[in-house]
Amino acid sequence: MFLFFLGIIFLPLFLPEAVENSTPLNDFTRFANYAMWGLWFPLVFLSVILTGRSWCGILCPMGAASAWANKKGLQRPIPAWVRWEGTPIISFLLITVLGQTVGVRDHPEAVAEVFGGTLLLAFVLGFFYGRNKRAWCRHMCPIGLLLGVFSRIGAVQFAPKRKKPGGDRFTEKGVCPTMIDIPRKEESRHCIECFRCVNPQSKGGLFLRLRHAGEEIEQIRKHHPNPYEVVFLFLGTGIALGGFLWLVLPVYQQLRQSVGGWFIEREWYWIGESGPWWLMSVHPERREVFNWLDFGMIVTFMLGVMLILALLLTVTTGVSAWLAGRVGGDLSVSERFVELGYQYAPVAMVSLILGLGGELFAPLTQLGLSQETVGYLKAGLFLVGLVWSLYLGARILINQGVALNSLWLPLLPGVLGSCAVGLAWWPAVFGL
Numbered sequence: 158m159f160l161f162f163l164g165i166i167f168l169p170l171f172l173p174e175a176v177e178n179s180t181p182l183n184d185f186t187r188f189a190n191y192a193m194w195g196l197w198f199p200l201v202f203l204s205v206i207l208t209g210r211s212w213c214g215i216l217c218p219m220g221a222a223s224a225w226a227n228k229k230g231l232q233r234p235i236p237a238w239v240r241w242e243g244t245p246i247i248s249f250l251l252i253t254v255l256g257q258t259v260g261v262r263d264h265p266e267a268v269a270e271v272f273g274g275t276l277l278l279a280f281v282l283g284f285f286y287g288r289n290k291r292a293w294c295r296h297m298c299p300i301g302l303l304l305g306v307f308s309r310i311g312a313v314q315f316a317p318k319r320k321k322p323g324g325d326r327f328t329e330k331g332v333c334p335t336m337i338d339i340p341r342k343e344e345s346r347h348c349i350e351c352f353r354c355v356n357p358q359s360k361g362g363l364f365l366r367l368r369h370a371g372e373e374i375e376q377i378r379k380h381h382p383n384p385y386e387v388v389f390l391f392l393g394t395g396i397a398l399g400g401f402l403w404l405v406l407p408v409y410q411q412l413r414q415s416v417g418g419w420f421i422e423r424e425w426y427w428i429g430e431s432g433p434w435w436l437m438s439v440h441p442e443r444r445e446v447f448n449w450l451d452f453g454m455i456v457t458f459m460l461g462v463m464l465i466l467a468l469l470l471t472v473t474t475g476v477s478a479w480l481a482g483r484v485g486g487d488l489s490v491s492e493r494f495v496e497l498g499y500q501y502a503p504v505a506m507v508s509l510i511l512g513l514g515g516e517l518f519a520p521l522t523q524l525g526l527s528q529e530t531v532g533y534l535k536a537g538l539f540l541v542g543l544v545w546s547l548y549l550g551a552r553i554l555i556n557q558g559v560a561l562n563s564l565w566l567p568l569l570p571g572v573l574g575s576c577a578v579g580l581a582w583w584p585a586v587f588g589l
């Protein structure tokens with residue numbers, strides 16, 4: 158996988174430009190791009206539903222590089238700034254925005270920068286910090302955070318054979334590379350399924366338990382609910398949406414024109430100049446050259462969409478949590494808020510797959526399915542995500558003690574929130 162990964166991210170840099178109508182079958186650069194965005198991205202996401210973070214533990218070359226570097230490295234204690242729970246959220250936001258400004262979905266140079274840079278960081282962090290651990294995977298990897306949150310809806314759990322009370326804890330002692338206190342393990346999020354703690358002959362350690370998909374979120378109160386994860390779920394969905402919408406919405410172009418005009422009126426012409434290649438897409442040979450105006454607009458637009466969506470989901474979840482308390486829900490309003498925030502996981506996940514991994518569906522049209530049929534297929538998938546989110550919302554509320562006949566009341570804002578996410582991704586699913 159490591160060699161394959163290096164080939165996919167670096168080989169296209171040394172090949173001639175892909176010709177206009179070449180396909181993944183006759184051009185390696187196109188193949189590499191399809192392998193990355195049409196297969197790897199959506200399939201790794203979908204795989205968490207069936208097998209949790211098996212990608213991380215079994216296949217990921219970046220995790221392997223980090224683990225290898227750690228063996229050879231300095232093995233220093235992991236500093237507090239790395240361990241801070243907000244670090245992977247910032248890392249995810251930075252990499253997603255950078256991915257857009259450098260055009261990671263279109264340019265091999267950008268793929269090499271973003272994925273090669275991430276690989277290098279994983280290596281460096283592994284070299285410096287942790288003792289036989291994967292500090293990168295637990296604390297900083299932007300993909301790991303995404304997979305971790307969604308692995309909570311997965312059908313696989315590694316559970317302690319003899320469970321100790323007290324709930325999940327972080328520990329640098331023991332075999333777990335992601336620093337899970339194994340006998341106290343409750344949540345799937347940090348488990349990369351490396352199997353190090355699984356030994357059928359021993360009385361301790363973990364065993365692989367199959368469960369129905371979504372179980373952990375239905376019972377989230379028993380699985381270490383975490384406000385940072387909810388923040389990430391809201392912000393991550395929003396930033397991914399922003400990264401998609403600036404490309405397709407005419408309003409983005411109108412805004413760009415007005416802002417550009419404002420700068421030109423003041424004779425601030427530097428706004429029309431290009432910046433460094435590592436910060437923005439500068440590819441005259443492919444007729445794409447971003448200037449500081451594009452850079453500023455993309456970043457601002459993405460952050461704006463992120464904040465609006467996050468605010469909307471905060472309001473709908475807040476109202477749900479408040480109403481749940483009025484109709485018999487236990488816990489405090491903030492605790493109910495965190496639990497209910499998880500209900501958006503399926504709808505957010507399906508939206509991400511349809512919006513950013515839409516190329517997965519491209520071969521279907523080549524196999525003879527009409528655009529319309531593929532559209533229905535995507536809509537069907539989206540509907541599954543939506544209904545699943547509603548179901549999870551209902552289960553969480555029932556576990557909070559809300560009576561069945563009053564369930565509809567606190568559930569309603571959740572329905573609105575899920576529908577808002579769906580509507581926001583409408584152009585990706587059905588076109589404009």
Ligand code: SF4
Pocket residue numbers: 212213214217218219220221279293294295298299300301302349
């Ligand atoms: S956390 Fe990131 S680097 Fe680590 S194994 Fe998973 S995807 Fe790879």
Ligand code: SF4
Pocket residue numbers: 315332333334335336337339342347348349350351352353354355363
């Ligand atoms: S050691 Fe066990 S708990 Fe830790 S990541 Fe590996 S499989 Fe998961």
